Amino acid sequence: MATTWDADEAKLSRSSGGRNVRAGSRLVKPAGSTGPRARRRLGPGPAIPFGLQIGPALLVLTWVVGSALGWIDPRILSAPWTVVEAFVRLIEQGRLQDNFATSATRALLGLGIGLLIGTILAVIAGLSRIGEALIDGPVQIKRAIPTLALIPLLILWFGIGESMKITTIALAVIVPIYIHTHNALRSIDSRYVELAETLRMSQKDFILQVVLPGALPGFLLGLRFAVTLCWVSLVVVEQINATSGLGYMIDLARNYGQTDVILVGLVVYVLLGLVSDGLVRLIERRALSWRRTLAN
Numbered sequence: 001m002a003t004t005w006d007a008d009e010a011k012l013s014r015s016s017g018g019r020n021v022r023a024g025s026r027l028v029k030p031a032g033s034t035g036p037r038a039r040r041r042l043g044p045g046p047a048i049p050f051g052l053q054i055g056p057a058l059l060v061l062t063w064v065v066g067s068a069l070g071w072i073d074p075r076i077l078s079a080p081w082t083v084v085e086a087f088v089r090l091i092e093q094g095r096l097q098d099n100f101a102t103s104a105t106r107a108l109l110g111l112g113i114g115l116l117i118g119t120i121l122a123v124i125a126g127l128s129r130i131g132e133a134l135i136d137g138p139v140q141i142k143r144a145i146p147t148l149a150l151i152p153l154l155i156l157w158f159g160i161g162e163s164m165k166i167t168t169i170a171l172a173v174i175v176p177i178y179i180h181t182h183n184a185l186r187s188i189d190s191r192y193v194e195l196a197e198t199l200r201m202s203q204k205d206f207i208l209q210v211v212l213p214g215a216l217p218g219f220l221l222g223l224r225f226a227v228t229l230c231w232v233s234l235v236v237v238e239q240i241n242a243t244s245g246l247g248y249m250i251d252l253a254r255n256y257g258q259t260d261v262i263l264v265g266l267v268v269y270v271l272l273g274l275v276s277d278g279l280v281r282l283i284e285r286r287a288l289s290w291r292r293t294l295a296n
Contacts, residue, residue, distance in 0.1 A: 056274075063077075063080055064080050067081075074259075075259070076259070078263055083263045083264055085260070086258075086260035086261050087264050087267075095249065096268070099244055099245050100246060102244040102245045103247070104272075106166055106169065106234060106237075106238075106245065107169065107230050109166050110167075110168070110169025110172075110173060110230060111169065111170075111227070113166065113173075114169065114170040114171070114174045114226065115173060115223070115226065117170065118173065118175070118177030118178040118181065118222070118226075119177060119219065121135050121139065121174070122185065123181070123185070123211070123215075125178075125182055126186055126211075126215070139174070139175065142171070143175050143179070147172040147175075147229075147233060148168075148233070150168070150171065151164075151168060151236070151237070151240065154168055155240075165237040165242075172229040172230065172233040173226040173229060173230055176223075176226045177222045177223065177226050178222075179222065180218040180219065180222030180225070181218050181219045181222055183218055184215040184218025184219065185211060185215045185218070187214075187218070188210070188215070189214075193210070196209075196210050216288065217288055220284045223280050224277060224280050227277060227280060231273050231276070234246075234247065235250075235269060239251045246268055249261065249265050250266070253265070
């Protein structure tokens with residue numbers, strides 16, 4: 001006579017579709033069945049050591065091989081060893097150091113002014129409806145106008161001296177800082193605001209402990225764009241009636257057909273861009289180490 005246990009066993013066997021059956025008190029897998037399938041990783045995978053340097057290294061290798069085999073005309077693109085010789089010669093003459101110091105001063109002043117103004121505008125517009133009404137519109141208008149298109153007007157206002165160059169760089173920096181910081185401020189979870197109100201935080205503590213930490217990811221993202229635009233703007237303004245700077249050195253070399261000197265200036269710009277972006281990445285990694293994202 002079948003028992004209740006036997007009836008349950010029969011139901012389990014039929015409902016499993018032959019996948020798993022019970023033998024006594026044990027669960028027996030059918031022949032040919034594999035174990036539980038391993039979880040498939042959908043992310044980009046583990047970090048590659050020196051992964052960010054692989055692309056530039058391949059580019060330089062292609063340049064070296066093309067120049068050595070004669071595939072690249074030296075009149076169009078000087079060989080790497082010629083560029084290295086020009087680099088050493090410019091250092092011995094002191095021209096590279098002087099022009100680099102001038103360019104770095106302009107870039108840092110413009111970047112600092114742009115960061116300060118952009119951050120202040122973003123905080124005011126992000127925390128006040130009146131501030132947003134007064135600030136956001138003009139910034140969006142500036143965003144639609146390329147900074148380099150304003151150079152003729154800036155020359156009329158400030159002349160062709162240092163004020164025009166630094167102002168151009170600052171205007172290029174303000175927009176990405178404002179856009180990303182303002183967006184991060186408006187994306188702060190409202191529960192944090194409600195908690196701050198419940199704890200009766202002062203406006204100062206609310207800004208320091210809730211607003212600024214919450215806006216930090218957006219600010220750092222905007223900083224990466226700002227640093228890039230800083231160097232791009234510097235290249236342009238230093239070729240407008242300048243008497244010093246890396247851009248002036250490149251423009252002067254163009255007049256004399258010195259391709260190797262032009263490439264020296266471009267390589268310095270590339271190194272400055274990569275180093276500055278790497279510093280921002282390092283700051284971002286340290287400051288936002290608490291985040292669990294796809295990148296890490």
